[in-house]
Structure formats: C-alpha cells, structure tokens
Amino acid sequence: MIHTLQDFMLHTESNTYILMGVYLICMVGFWMFLTHKDEEQD
C-alpha cells in the first residue's frame, strides 16, 4: 500500500529500474535484428 511520498517513489523508481534493465536487454536484441542482414552481407 502507498501511504507516503516515500512509498510512492520507492514503488515507481523500483518499477522504472526493472524496466530499464529489460529495455537494455531488448535494445541488444533489437540492434541485432536491425543489423543482422548487413553483417551477413559483409
């Protein structure tokens, strides 16, 4: 339960940090998807 600003910040910041971790992993996958054919041609 969120009662204070501290609770709210802890909740949202925790989610944001998890999301950023997922984002960084996705970014690597997306980059590979984007450049896969270029590397094949090289």
Added chain:
Amino acid sequence: MPTQNNSQAPRITAAALHFMRDDNKKFSPLAVITGIILVVGTILTILRFTQGLGAVTNLTNTHPWGMWIGFDLMCGVALAAGGYTTSAACYLFGMKKYHSAVRPAILTAFLGYATVVVSLLYDVGRPDRLILAYPFVVQQGTTSLLFEVGLCVLLYLTVLFLEFTPIPLEWLGLRRARNIAVKLTLALTILGVVLSTLHQSSLGALFLIAPSKLHPLWYSPYIAVFFFVSSIAAGLSMVIFEGSLAHKAFHHRMGTTYLEEHPPLVLGYAKAASLVLFGYFMVKIVGITAGDNWHYLATPYGVWFLVEILGFVALPCFLFAMGSRNKDIGLIKFTAALTITGIVLNRLNISIIAFNWHLPLDERYIPSWMEIALSIYMVTCLILVFRFIATRMPVFDEHPDFKEHHE
C-alpha cells in the same frame, strides 16, 4: 574591387532575369487552388491584424494557445529538425555519404523556422515589437522557458540563414562571399545542434508549468526529453519524406550525385529512425511508470494514447527496421509519412486534445475554420518559396562553377 564587380554584374543580371522567369504559364487545377488559398489567406491576415485574435480564432483565456501554436509552431519546429540531424550526421559524425541531403534539409529547416516565426507573429500580434526585438532588449522574461525558446529560435533561424547562404551566393556567382560562408559551416553546425537541443526540449518543458491541465499520460517530468528524442525521429523521417516528394517534383533538377546518394541515404536514415523510435517508445513507457499512470490506459484518453504510442511510434519503429533490413524503399517512404503523422498527432495531443482534458466538451477549444485556413496559407507559402528556390538555385544539384568545392 571594381574589376571583380564588373565581371560579376552580368551574372547577377542573368540571375535576376532567371529570378523573374515564369516557367508555368498554364493555370493547372493546383495553381487555381493555390491562388484561392493565397487570396483567402491574405484577407484573413488583414482581418487578424486589424480586428484582433477574436475576429479569426476561437481562443479564450482558458485556451490561449490554439492551432497556430499546436500545429504551426510545435509541429513546424519538430519537422524542421531534419536540418540539424542531417548537418550533424554529415559534418560532426563524418558521414559524408549524406552530403547531398544537407542542402535540401537546411532549406526545409530554414523555411520551416521562418514559418514558425511568422505563425508566432500571427498568434502574439504586435509584429512591430518582434522586429525591434522588444522581448529581448526592452522587456526580457528570463525566468520563462518561452524566453529561452524565443531566443533559441531567433539565434537558430540566423544560423540556418547563414548555413543557407552558400546556395544563393553560388546562384549569384559571388565566389568570395560564398567561400567565406562555406568556411563557417562547421562552427554553424555545432551552434545549430546546441541551439536545437535547447529549444526542441524547451518546447516540451513549457508544459511543465501545467501539470494539472495536461492529461497525466502525456504530462511527465521527462516531457523535455520526449520532445527532443521525438524531434530527431521527425527530422530523419522528414528528410526521407521530403526527398521522395522532391523526386517527383524536381527530378529534372537533381544532379547525379544526389540521385546516386539518395537510396543509401534513405536506408541509413531508416535504420537511424528505427533506433531512435525504439528509444522514444521506451522513454514514453518509463514516463508512464515514473508517474504510475498505468490505470489511465483503461480510459478513453488511454485508448487514444495507445493509438498514438502503438500505431505511430512502435509500428513505424518496426516498419523502419523491416524496410532497412529488406532494403524496401517504398515501405520506408510510407513509414516516414506515418512517423510524421505521429509526431503531428503527438504535438496536437499535448497542446490541444489532451490539454484542459478535465473540462466539459462545450468548454473545450475547437479551432475556427479561419485558424485552419491561415495554417494552410502559411504552409502553402512555405511550399511556394521552397519550389521557387529549388527550381532556380543549386539545392538538389551542384552548381557547375563550384563542383570541385563540394566535398
């Protein structure tokens, strides 16, 4: 230097005669429509500056920013971002293969910013004060983000004008002045990137003052970052889109270098736009998470937000990636148009649709037909000036006298 001036006189005369050449003597349907837009726009302009805002707009104290700010200014600045992205790619990141796209991009950016300033004149009124730089000299509002935006736009318009000057100087055959202007390119590019970064983000930061008025799905403490990142995608898409339109209209004016470099440019820009849109999508999700606004997605505004973020950010991101992978130029051009639509939708959402969202519908702002007509009038003027310059000056081709100077 009298000798040099004498030798340049015939060239300037020839250029001036070329200037007055009327190469389209027939009245096509498009010309008639353009003529009607210009006549109506001129009448409405007179009405606005003689009768005031109330005569032509639906603006109120609750909605002081309308169509001219939401569309002409917000969208105009974002879509003119092709200038700084292209010149930065070419001159700062060393991607010389994109050199032929710099001139069209700079011209579009210059005319786009000029239209932004003109639209501000319509909105603010008192053009005499703007000409006298009144807000910067007499009555500065240094605590306002608008002051920073205004100052950056003023300086950046000057920078774009200086970046543009080699084109008319080559056209006029003024070799010495043109060489001085070209030497300034790198410094102007750096200045342009700095100023663009500042005011593209500041346009978003303007809304930080209205957290209770802007819908929480669009409002975020990171809104400045959203505006800046989306402007890069808008700029890249605009260069692709504008290039495809220019191919139809000015194909006969395009030099071999431009025609050879265009397909690799489209593929490269598509890849870059795909990456930028991927990042933009993620920071938008971070924005929702940071504000814990997930529950708003189940409301009508949430559905509209999802349309924007999935249909005009995630989808173009994927389509650009597919187009770049499969070297599908047609798909990339379609995606560029989709991205531009998305950016326009985003700016309209923030400044009009999701602004004052809690008010009942009858108290909401809906632009009058005259506001829309004047926006169309300004865009038409921009296209006409672009056409005038592109058909006469070395924009898409290299001037034969300066071919050896182009890197």
